[in-house]
Amino acid sequence: MASALHYQTIAGLSAQLAAGRLSSVELTRAVLARTEAVEGRIRAFNSRDEADALKQAADSDARRAAGRSRGPLEGIPVGLKDVIAVTDQPLTASSKMLANFISPYDATVTAKLKQAGAVLWGRLNLDEFAMGSSTENSAFGPTRNPWDLTRVPGGSSGGSAAALAAGTALATLGSDTGGSIRQPAALCGVVGLKPSYGLVSRYGLIAFASSLDQIGPFTRTVEDAAIMLGAIAGHDPLDSTSYRTDVPDYRTALAGKRGPWRIGIPKEYFGEGLDPEVGAAVEKAIAFYRSQNCEIKEVSLPHTQYCLDTYYIIATAEASSNLARFDGIRYGHRAADVTDVEDLYSRSRAEGFGAEVKRRIILGTYVLSSGYYDAYYLRAQKVRTLIRQDFLNAYQEVDALLTPTSPVPAFKLGEKSDPLAMYLCDIYTIGVNLAGLPAVSVPCGFTTGGLPIGLQLIGQPFRETELLAIARDYEQGHDWHTRVPSL
Ligand code: GLN
Numbered sequence: 001m002a003s004a005l006h007y008q009t010i011a012g013l014s015a016q017l018a019a020g021r022l023s024s025v026e027l028t029r030a031v032l033a034r035t036e037a038v039e040g041r042i043r044a045f046n047s048r049d050e051a052d053a054l055k056q057a058a059d060s061d062a063r064r065a066a067g068r069s070r071g072p073l074e075g076i077p078v079g080l081k082d083v084i085a086v087t088d089q090p091l092t093a094s095s096k097m098l099a100n101f102i103s104p105y106d107a108t109v110t111a112k113l114k115q116a117g118a119v120l121w122g123r124l125n126l127d128e129f130a131m132g133s134s135t136e137n138s139a140f141g142p143t144r145n146p147w148d149l150t151r152v153p154g155g156s157s158g159g160s161a162a163a164l165a166a167g168t169a170l171a172t173l174g175s176d177t178g179g180s181i182r183q184p185a186a187l188c189g190v191v192g193l194k195p196s197y198g199l200v201s202r203y204g205l206i207a208f209a210s211s212l213d214q215i216g217p218f219t220r221t222v223e224d225a226a227i228m229l230g231a232i233a234g235h236d237p238l239d240s241t242s243y244r245t246d247v248p249d250y251r252t253a254l255a256g257k258r259g260p261w262r263i264g265i266p267k268e269y270f271g272e273g274l275d276p277e278v279g280a281a282v283e284k285a286i287a288f289y290r291s292q293n294c295e296i297k298e299v300s301l302p303h304t305q306y307c308l309d310t311y312y313i314i315a316t317a318e319a320s321s322n323l324a325r326f327d328g329i330r331y332g333h334r335a336a337d338v339t340d341v342e343d344l345y346s347r348s349r350a351e352g353f354g355a356e357v358k359r360r361i362i363l364g365t366y367v368l369s370s371g372y373y374d375a376y377y378l379r380a381q382k383v384r385t386l387i388r389q390d391f392l393n394a395y396q397e398v399d400a401l402l403t404p405t406s407p408v409p410a411f412k413l414g415e416k417s418d419p420l421a422m423y424l425c426d427i428y429t430i431g432v433n434l435a436g437l438p439a440v441s442v443p444c445g446f447t448t449g450g451l452p453i454g455l456q457l458i459g460q461p462f463r464e465t466e467l468l469a470i471a472r473d474y475e476q477g478h479d480w481h482t483r484v485p486s487l
Pocket residue numbers: 130131132133155156175176177178179180181208315426
């Protein structure tokens with residue numbers, strides 16, 4: 001099955017397209033047919049427009065025929081998490097609040113993918129407003145894991161991970177605030193890259209926690225992640241946190257980077273709560289790097305134990321402020337038959353938001369309220385600095401850090417009903433967002449029950465090329481990334 005068009009890589013397909021052995025219309029038709037066949041069981045898409053995709057594909061073929069191909073993404077169907085704006089397309093954040101919203105403009109990443117010639121295909125499901133780790137918080141129902149339909153795909157970008165794993169898109173974009181690209185990538189057996197904070201513009205991404213949010217790609221291989229990153233990265237005057245840095249051709253730069261690397265193993269990331277099969281797979285990955293003459297060094301990130309608390313103060317504070325705009329007047333669902341403006345606000349918000357979103361807004365409002373601001377929010381900001389400093393200290397000695405991505409493989413739908421149990425899914429991913437670092441999850445094995453396991457590599461700020469090269473070296477020594485679920 002792995003040779004079917006819908007399971008090939010961007011790199012491979014773009015070579016076939018360039019050689020005239022395949023057209024974008026043929027490729028897009030193959031992806032549409034695959035979607036028709038399996039989407040009823042996966043439910044990765046919130047909306048999709050077949051006719052529009054085929055029109056984009058025909059336009060791409062026409063450009064290519066005229067000698068105006070725009071590069072490796074020309075004609076490739078790419079899906080977007082349903083928090084990334086596309087002009088005249090629905091944009092729901094998987095919330096009732098935005099169930100009927102149509103975006104009036106393109107996100108910067110959307111505009112960049114269009115400039116790169118990609119065929120934008122479908123709006124992918126997520127936990128409502130990207131709050132969650134299983135995609136079960138979607139107002140439109142959960143997405144299922146293609147490797148086991150009784151299990152979650154992870155979250156919040158579960159639709160983006162599942163669509164790629166099911167072959168219903170050839171690459172997708174997600175957003176990662178505390179792990180929402182890497183964790184679902186791990187649970188669905190694909191590559192997921194969270195770029196350095198500031199490398200990819202957030203303009204047109206529905207904000208959850210603005211100081212933590214980053215957009216990044218899901219792909220089948222590390223090389224494909226480099227191709228996608230190259231298309232979406234770069235300074236953007238429309239995002240005031242966008243960083244002024246040169247964007248290399250990551251794919252070419254990657255090919256020129258070889259180890260051996262110095263790899264740090266943070267001892268705090270191998271403790272209680274780590275599933276033994278996940279731990280064993282990650283140990284094997286460490287042994288692999290050692291066999292490649294890499295220097296493996298135990299390091300310590302002493303403030304790790306504060307990451308979860310710090311995250312849930314900062315992320316909820318920012319969310320409560322960002323979500324204030326959904327008031328039934330400027331945006332979103334508006335309650336019917338209200339008595340006055342106060343009633344309009346409160347009923348629109350009560351009806352429009354789901355339980356987890358309300359929990360976050362209440363927590364965030366509390367930590368920002370007068371009398372608690374210093375004790376919670378301000379203190380969390382200080383601890384955040386210490387957490388970042390831990391990572392920067394470790395990078396005095398090593399090029400990258402290696403950890404499990406998720407402490408557990410894909411769990412059953414409905415299994416984690418306690419919010420705290422769900423929050424613990426992100427213990428290995430959250431520190432990266434607090435510190436603003438790039439990190440990637442790559443497939444590193446399977447449980448005896450056949451569920452994918454992910455390895456996380458964490459890089460230095462804006463050193464994506466080295467990070468991807470380290471991940472590529474692992475990938476080239478293994479064939480996990482070539483396995484596909486039987487659907
Ligand atoms: N699971 C984490 C949360 O619920 C992270 C989500 C994300 O990265 N968007 O906040």
